[in-house]
Amino acid sequence: MSGHGDTEALLDALARIDERIHEERAYLTELDSRIGDADHGNNLARGVGAVTDKRDELAGMALDEAVKTVGTTLISEVGGAAGPLYGGSVMAASRELEGGLDAESALAFARAYREKLMERGDARPGDKTMVDAVVPAVHTFQRAIEEDDLPPVDALAKAVDAARRGVEYTVPLRASKGRASYLGLRAVGHRDPGATSTLFVLEELLATAEDRAGAASVRDARADDAVEHGADAERAAGEEDE
């Protein structure tokens, strides 16, 4: 079982991401209108909406297959540069989730995503692109898991903080990739729309992970309670017998 529960977590995350991108649609488009072609919010909203339409289909899939389908859907529906960048990277990285979701596979997914994103966009940190959010996030996630031995949810929280700093770092930059690179100095002073939407997605992944970790610890506490109560009852029953 490569985790029906994992696919359920994915569906939770997708629902949150859909809601968030729709909330931020106007803001993302406004950012893109300053330095790009003013389509980022609408394109992404169309893409995540199409993913939501496939919810029932995704629910019957193993995690890696479901994530791959999310990628191909984004490629088909988002368009622009964000379609191949988000969709292509998700699709390529999905194979890392073949065995389900744990700290190791989450990290492998994040690294594969970063690699494909940088290759496809031919972008490096400092180019004022999504890479400026993704590179610090993945680097921080990896260090938190491998060196600091943090639980995945805490590692993700640190990664989101790193992505947030990365987005702010794009503000004073000139762009050297994408449509914004035609603008030269006029791109300076604006947050990169792709880095910003990447941060929104990461924030929703974190919220999902925190929610589920919270629910799981409540469940664990209840299970512990049940075990203790059960033991008490048994003890009581035993005492009565004596």
Next chain:
Amino acid sequence: MVGLLVVSHSAKAAAGIVEIAAEMASDVSLVAAGGDPDGGIGTDADAIAEGLAEADDGEGVVVLVDLGSATMNAELAVEMADAEAMLADAPVLEGAVNAAVHAAGSKATLDSTLDAAEEARGMSKL
């Protein structure tokens, strides 16, 4: 014969470039893939993949692209497609015309057609 696929953010631009190139080489398989999935300005990996299949008669396809995301979506489409295809690092209109004239010749191969498209990079207008 080697086929040509023109990818532009605008469906009209892609069709127009095909029209110009076809005037020089009417026998060559020239296909346009322009615009986003909603018919607006943008590019569409699925439409490009369909265009590749349409342009290919077994000898491969040279792909001409305009701006940034056209390159990315074309690369994705080439990865997904069955046809052997190569992206030209060339100006889209001049490259398409050069490649079309070359592809119409009897000795044209995929590599030589790609070279012909890329020679357009150095063309000076004045």
